[in-house]
Amino acid sequence: MSAFQEGGRFPDGTTIGVAAALVALPFILPSVTLASELVVFAVATLSCAFLLGMVGLLSFGQGLFFGIGAYVSAILLREHGAATLPAVLAAALVAGTGAGLLALLAVRRRGVYFVMLTLAFAQMGYFAMLALRESTGGENGLTGVPRTPLLGGFGALAGPGAIYAFLAVLAFAAYALTQCVGASPFGSVLRAIRRNEARAEALGYDVRAFKVAAFAFAGLLAGLAGAMHTVFLGFAPPNVIDLEMSERLLVMAIIGGASAPAGAFLGAGFYLLLADFLSALWPRWLLLIGLLLIGIVLFLRDGLWGGAAAWLRRLRPAATPHG
């Protein structure tokens, strides 16, 4: 049972599991840096998984909102000397607002046409970044972003450990918020739209308004992840807003499984660890990721998380929850 399906609750076992995993990660993984990168992409993948798993919207454009979050936070920290926490939250809000505005256009189309519109947004984002060279640094990105204290001069982000702790807390907040939304009345409407859009409309739900709200929320998550990425790296490279970013987030979501928020975290973690391992062995490692994606789409429709959940259910048939 997960928060993207009916009967999902918040908090549940996965809430505790995610908290435990976030505490354990820097000790298990070979480096704290890898752990930080993992939580950043876990939040970004959550954005894709939420749209796909809850509302049934496939977005190729989440990289755009990731990029907006990365650049807005970099500008606030570098040019305006903002404290880290407000800079990160403001960047997430800007990305969420931007997503909501673009969604006003995108939700007028369904299916493939919706996907093409999100793809167009992502593509335009990259060139908008190049065009706004004055603010974004163009192909050089924004370097030398300072790590200011969290709030009002307190909470110095001294060293990788402190940075990881800050990012992990944000990731947990994002996970808990997504679960909470999934288990709410609002979440039940989004699922109803995914299952039967015409019926939801006939019941009196303004389907477009709900899709816009869902898209804005997903944009907020992606923007938050982008801002976390800036804090993590200390600069905003141009690849945070390119099309490949959108594609990578979607691949992580599908590998992990979009049926549950935990799937997003699992997918991002699995992808990054595999990439870390494979890239040391073979420069063409992306080919293997491609094969993995094919395998999952063909044989594990609900991704690694869905596969693991089904396997657990088979082990304990008596404990199968119903409905």
Next chain:
Amino acid sequence: MAETLLAARGIGVRFGDFRALSDVTLDVPASSLHAVIGPNGAGKTTLFNVLTGRLAPNEGRVALAGRDVTRLPAHRRVHLGMARSFQVTNIFADLTVAENLRLAVQAVRGWEKWVFWRGLGRQIAARHQVAALLEDVGLAPRATWRAGDLSHGGQRALEIGMALAADPRIVFLDEPLAGMGIDEVHRTKELIRGLVPGRTVVLIEHNMRVVLDISDRITVLAQGRPIAEGTPAMIRADAAVREAYLGSGM
């Protein structure tokens, strides 16, 4: 006669070169049961789609209680007191019967559907409404069933329940009896007749015996045009209707 609740004037719908509806005019008095009948392809469901807002007509106007709703989308009409069931059963098959009704109730409960910061457990009032609806449509014993596992008749009853959840002034039922067994037909007929005079009902139905039995007025459509309108007795005696229905055992 009671005041007119629903008024359609000169409705015309074209799909490319095909004229699905031409100059259809319909007046439904409040608290009445009005049936729309006609051979397959006469345009009955198209007319329903225009009246409930799924389809914008090329010509004509629709008014609900004097308010022009011609261009109003379907979800907004629900909030003005218009609800419908579908010809092809249209439910959330993978959800429980109670959850189907809860979604229907939640849709018209103000801002509750936008609440994202707490779970579903707090919807006490909605839960009571769901329980009452389950009783009304006779599905209380099957509340926890997966809706797709209900019998055909059960699913049709659920559809009616979902339409009633909005506490509508006017209910549009598109072939509610289609595919039902004899027992179910009788039970559903009683359910529909019991909706008036509290509500107004517009009904599309092929079961002529039921239509003639429960309707206050009947409109007959053929090839997208109304060819007769009147009480069941008038329709039974109408020569044009007999022509259109020749051989259908009327």
